[in-house]
Amino acid sequence: LPQAFPLPSLPRKAPTVLVVCGPAQNGAIGLVCARHLRIFDYEPTIFYPKRSPDPLYRDFTTQCEKMDIPFLSYVQLINDAYNAVVDAVLGAEAEVGEGREPCAAILATLKHIRIPIVSLDVPSGWDAESGSSGGISPDVLVSLAAPKECARRFLGRQHFVAGRFLPYDVQKKFELNPPEYPGTECVVAL
Amino acid sequence: QEEAQAIDQELFTEYKFSVDQLMELAGLSCATAIAKAYPPSSFTSQPSVLVVCGPGNNGGDGLVCARHLKMFGYQPTVHYPKRPSKPLFEGLTTQCEKMGIPFLPEFPTEAAFIDELYGLVVDAIFGFSFKGAVREPFGSILSTLERVTVPIASIDIPSGWDVEKGKADGLQPDMLISLTAPKKAAMHFAGRYHFLGGRFVPPALQEKYALNLPPYPDTDCVLQL
Numbered sequence: 425l426p427q428a429f430p431l432p433s434l435p436r437k438a439p440t441v442l443v444v445c446g447p448a449q450n451g452a453i454g455l456v457c458a459r460h461l462r463i464f465d466y467e468p469t470i471f472y473p474k475r476s477p478d479p480l481y482r483d484f485t486t487q488c489e490k491m492d493i494p495f496l497s498y499v500q501l502i503n504d505a506y507n508a509v510v511d512a513v514l515g516a517e518a519e520v521g522e523g524r525e526p527c528a529a530i531l532a533t534l535k536h537i538r539i540p541i542v543s544l545d546v547p548s549g550w551d552a553e554s555g556s557s558g559g560i561s562p563d564v565l566v567s568l569a570a571p572k573e574c575a576r577r578f579l580g581r582q583h584f585v586a587g588r589f590l591p592y593d594v595q596k597k598f599e600l601n602p603p604e605y606p607g608t609e610c611v612v613a614l
Numbered sequence: 615q616e617e618a619q620a621i622d623q624e625l626f627t628e629y630k631f632s633v634d635q636l637m638e639l640a641g642l643s644c645a646t647a648i649a650k651a652y653p654p655s656s657f658t659s660q661p662s663v664l665v666v667c668g669p670g671n672n673g674g675d676g677l678v679c680a681r682h683l684k685m686f687g688y689q690p691t692v693h694y695p696k697r698p699s700k701p702l703f704e705g706l707t708t709q710c711e712k713m714g715i716p717f718l719p720e721f722p723t724e725a726a727f728i729d730e731l732y733g734l735v736v737d738a739i740f741g742f743s744f745k746g747a748v749r750e751p752f753g754s755i756l757s758t759l760e761r762v763t764v765p766i767a768s769i770d771i772p773s774g775w776d777v778e779k780g781k782a783d784g785l786q787p788d789m790l791i792s793l794t795a796p797k798k799a800a801m802h803f804a805g806r807y808h809f810l811g812g813r814f815v816p817p818a819l820q821e822k823y824a825l826n827l828p829p830y831p832d833t834d835c836v837l838q839l
Contacts, residue, residue, distance in 0.1 A: 426833050463813060464833055483630040490629045491816045588685060591713045608646045608686055 425457075425510065425542055426464055427611060428564045428582050434507045439466045442499065442506040444530055446513035446548065447474040453544055453568070454512025455484040462491050469506070471496045473530065499533065508540045511562060513548035516572050534560045540581075542566060550574050570600045571614075583614045615777040618742045618797060621815070621823055629816065634702060636814060637671065639835065640793050641678020643811025644769050647791045647836045648679070648736070649686050651807045652765065657733040662689045664732040666721075666755060668739035668773065669696035675769050675793070676738020677706035684713050691732070693718045695751050721751065725761035735759065735766045737787060739773035742797055748774055760785055767791065767807075775799050795825045796839070808839045 431439055443458040445451035451472065458468040470493055475485065489495065502509065511534060513527055531549045534541060540563035541547075549559040551574060563580045569587040585602055588610040595602060605612045625631045654661035665680040667673035673694065680690040692715055697703055711717065722728050728735065737759065739752055748756060756774045759766060765788035772790065775781040780802030789807040792800055794815055800808065810827065813835045820827060830837045 430832075462816075480632075483632065486630040490818070492818065591709075593712075593714075608649045 425461060425466070425508070425564075427584070427613065428542065429508055429540070431465065436507050440506045441466050441468045441508050441510060442502060443468050443470045443510040444499075444513055444534070445470060445472040446515075446527055447476055448515065448517065450512050450515030450544055450546075450548070452476065452478070452481040452484055453515075454510060455481065455488055457510060457512065457544070458493055459484070459488050459491060462488075462493055468510075469494045469496060471499050471530070474527070499530070502533070502537050503539055506539060508542060508563075509534065509537065511541050511543040511548050511560065514546065515544070516546045531560060540564065544568065546572055546574055547578070550577070566611075570598075570602050584611050585614060586611045615742055615797070617823060618794070621794060621819060624819060625815075629819075631814070633671070633674075636812070637674050637702070637706075638678055639814050640675045640769075640812045642682050643793065643809075643813065643835045644675060644679040644736070644738075644767070644791045645682035645686060646834075647789070647807070647809035647811055647838075648683065648734070648767055649688075650836065650838070651767075651789055651809070652734055654687050660689055660733075661687065662691065662732045663734045663736060664718075664728060665690050665692045665736040666739055666759070667692060667694040668741075668752060669698060670741065670743065672738050672741030672744075672769055672771075672773075674703055674706055675741070676736060677703070677710055679736060679738065679769070680715055681706075681710050681713060684710075684715055690736075691716050691718060693721050693755075695721070695755075721755050721758065723758070725758050725763070728758070728762050729764050733764055735762060735764060737766050737768040737773050737785065741770045742777050744771065744773070744777060756785060765789065769793070771797055771799055772803070775802070791836075792839075795823075795827060810837045810839055811835060 443454050445454040458470050461468045542564040543562035544566055545568040547560050547562045564582045565578045566584045566586050588605050603612050665676050667676040680692050683690045767789035768787040769791055770793045772785045772787050774784045778798040780799045788805040790803045791809045791811050793812040813830050
């Protein structure tokens with residue numbers, strides 16, 4: 425996020441970011457992301473309507489709460505309050521389909537906001553393989569480990585790959601051909 | 615030393631961080647600091663690094679560091695003579711092995727052998743919890759390391775040093791990576807590179823313990839002091 429939206433470039437006085445977390449792993453990644461954004465001096469706020477019972481993810485929630493990151497009970501006025509939204513609602517494992525409150529509601533809201541969206545791994549609500557018209561349109565996509573099939577349909581401004589942890593033999597085995605990360609960076613722009 | 619232990623305790627009990635999380639961030643900091651001070655191009659031939667891991671958490675930090683050094687293009691080799699039978703350490707060991715990082719069964723007997731084979735040694739033997747006498751095989755290992763001429767990078771505390779007072783006739787590392795905050799012993803550090811790593815201390819904890827840490831540059835996980 426700081427590479428796409430560096431602190432000095434943010435339109436609002438306060439470096440506020442809304443992080444919307446879904447009920448599964450993608451949401452948990454959002455929680456970890458929010459914590460690091462706080463360390464990087466952003467002001468994240470989290471909307472996490474359906475919390476996972478997984479103990480690891482519950483600990484991620486505690487870490488955020490103890491770092492004074494607010495958790496909203498409902499979202500409103502997104503365009504006015506925040507500089508950007510991190511979409512950590514659904515990942516590559518999610519099923520395509522309608523319904524599944526409260527994800528459907530928040531995704532419907534996100535379709536209409538005017539501030540930039542940064543999607544983690546897969547734009548939420550897109551089918552991981554074929555993409556989806558009529559879904560959200562993120563400005564920035566951060567593919568985790570390697571881009572997913574649906575990334576071909578991504579039309580936003582910047583596409584990053586992050587998650588510099590794949591051993592070489594796994595990369596070779598799955599023919600991933602990830603880009604070279606510069607130096608010690610854990611993020612690379614495609 | 616007590617303060618460092620108190621901070622750790624709070625991170626685990628109040629903030630609910632897992633040892634795995636903090637160890638991963640710590641080890642990544644160490645590898646990043648090493649890459650900044652000793653980039654692969656600075657080695658006379660291959661960027662080969664010997665990582666010596668002790669029996670506790672400092673050793674775990676070393677295993678994480680070795681794995682990231684491999685990702686950054688170095689050729690690390692690990693010596694890990696005393697391994698705790700806990701899933702965390704077994705997992706870290708497997709991750710290194712599966713990435714093709716060799717584990718030496720025996721420590722080189724002569725400092726000269728180390729100087730010939732490696733361009734850098736990472737000292738991940740003892741950390742800030744170290745107290746009392748040094749048990750074998752680490753006594754002999756430290757004696758050999760004291761005679762090595764290639765640079766040594768120590769994780770958190772130069773091994774064998776008293777955590778507060780240092781050790782004038784002990785290891786003299788070229789680099790020290792202080793984790794979370796520098797320990798008292800760091801005042802006696804005389805090497806070229808002192809880095810701060812472990813960028814995970816919540817602002818509230820920093821204030822509570824009056825750590826007065828200088829700010830890290832943008833999203834870097836290390837800061838050169």
